[in-house]
Amino acid sequence: MSNHSSCDLTSEVIVSKILGTVVAVQANFYQVRLDKETKPQHGSEPSYLLCTRRTRLKKIGQQVMVGDLVLIEEVDYQDRRGAIAKVFPRQTELSRPPVANAEQILLVFALENPSLDPWQLSRFLVTAESTSLSLCLCFNKLDLITEIQRKQWEQRLENWGYNPLFISVINNQGLDNLKTCLTDKITIFAGPSGVGKSSLINTLIPQVEQRVGQVSGKLNKGRHTTRHVELFELPEGGLLADTPGFNQPNIECTPQELAFYFPEAKSQLNRGNCQFNDCLHRGEPNCIIQNDWERYKHYLSLLEEVINRQDALQKMGDEETNFKLKIKESGQECYEPKLETKRYRRRSRREKHQSLQGLYDHQSLEDFEQQSENLL
Ligand SMILES: Nc1nc2c(ncn2[C@@H]2O[C@H](COP(=O)(O)OP(=O)(O)OP(=O)(O)O)[C@@H](O)[C@H]2O)c(=O)[nH]1
Ligand SMILES: [Mg+2]
Ligand SMILES: [Zn+2]
Missing domain, CATH: 2.40.50.140 (Nucleic acid-binding proteins)
Known part of the structure; x- marks a missing residue:
């Protein structure tokens, strides 16, 4: 030849x-x-x-x-x-939202309206850190605060170990830096309701509504009745997944892992070892973690939550996860028996997957599972 x-x-x-x-x-x-x-x-x-x-x-x-x-x-x-x-x-796989090959999470918060709640921010940050995806933190509505306030937040977040982007979708500020961050990657947008995720996507992709409109009728049919994940293409390359906002993501990790999801604690752990392998850094003898960082109290609260969760799961043993975590108004958690076991049986099997729990509300998760079942 x-x-x-x-x-x-x-x-x-x-x-x-x-x-x-x-x-x-x-x-x-x-x-x-x-x-x-x-x-x-x-x-x-x-x-x-x-x-x-x-x-x-x-x-x-x-x-x-x-x-x-x-x-x-x-x-x-x-x-x-x-x-x-x-x-x-797949390079990565998230179960909630169900997205393969995402490289990063863009966590969007508003500086005002709704006002920035450090505790809520911590919960989102820890949830994002618990995935293997990289994290980009972005504060929107810069137009609603003064330059002094912005500097204060910047300093505070630097102490937490973050270097956030500050943007205003309405005033078109800071968007170029953000675009650089998103180019050629699959990014998942996450953040509480009302912070401007959808506004941001509409600004980044002016054609977004038209593009969706062009999709064939068959695919489009369920669009308004069923909320499903969809990736939008950026003009500069890269794909974005918008996810509905939520208020309280649950933290799914072991008590020992938790400290690694706080950059301030992680850096201390990288410098040496605690005396006990299973140290939870609550004042144990020769613990390497100091208690003089701002979010130490967030760490302790989340640790308690994670321990409670683990205890509840253990009590159930190999039985089905028939309990659901309820967060009361006071922020206190309790476990309530769940009657619809079928849904939870499926979910517990999925726990081995990475998840950004709560990015999808239960309703849309069910919708998705229904769809997945139709596919089989
Ligand atoms: N002042 C100000 N308002 C903004 C800015 N960006 C978005 N908004 C407003 O914030 C409100 C919420 O914006 P959305 O884009 O719907 O927020 P979302 O994050 O998609 O909310 P969910 O879909 O509920 O999760 C809208 O009224 C926007 O006009 C901004 O940069 N500055
Ligand atoms: Mg939205
Ligand atoms: Zn320790």
Whole structure:
């Protein structure tokens, strides 16, 4: 065989391998954004295909998630259709929200309206730190505070071990730095309700509503009745997942892990060891963690919560997780028996996955599980 023909053969194989990223899942359909590198460059091909999943994938029980990198076959550019033939191994996997291959979490808080609550911020930060994703912290509504107040927050957060971005979506301030942070990555937006996540996405992607409107009717049907995860493409490259706001994420980690999710404590732990391997840093003899940092009280409160949670789980042993954590108005936690065990049975199996618990409210989690079941 001449060099020439073997070269032709190779290029043909490469061309037929169309790769893409799943940006939305609805019932048995997957909206896939085609990878620019593998897509033929005739100029007329669409950027998105509506795909089904090959029977072989169904047989082996291969789930397809938003964020998955997939191989597409049976590409029909005319009808904008295709079939997912393979799901590539995931770099990361979050269960709540269900997103594969996300690289970072963008935590958005408002400086005012709603006013910044350090305790709530700590809960979000610890939840984000407990995933393997990197974290970008961003404070919105800079227009509502003075420069002195901004400096105070900056100093305070620096003591916590963070270097946040300050932005104002309304005044278009600080957005260039943020864009740099988001380029070419899959980012999950998280933060309490009303801080400006959706406003930010609309500013970063002016076409966002139109883009969604272009999606085929089949995929669009459930959009307004079912809240589902969808990735939006940034003009500069990169994908964003908007998630509904929530107020109190639950912390799912072991008591021993918790200190590592506070940068101020982690840096102390990196300098040496406590006398006891299972030290919880509550004044044990020869503990290396000092108590003179601002968030030490947050650490102690969360530690108690994590211990209570672990105790409750242990009590249940291998039984189903029939209890749910309830946070009272006072911030105190208690466990209540849960009657609908089915939902929790599924959830407890998922606990091995990373999760940003609470990013999805229970209703939409159920919706998603319903959809996932339809897919099987
Ligand atoms: N002053 C000021 N208001 C803003 C800014 N950005 C957003 N807002 C306002 O904040 C309110 C909430 O914004 P959304 O974008 O809906 O907030 P969200 O985070 O998506 O809220 P959820 O969807 O409930 O989680 C809206 O009234 C926005 O106009 C800003 O930079 N400054
Ligand atoms: Mg929103
Ligand atoms: Zn210690």
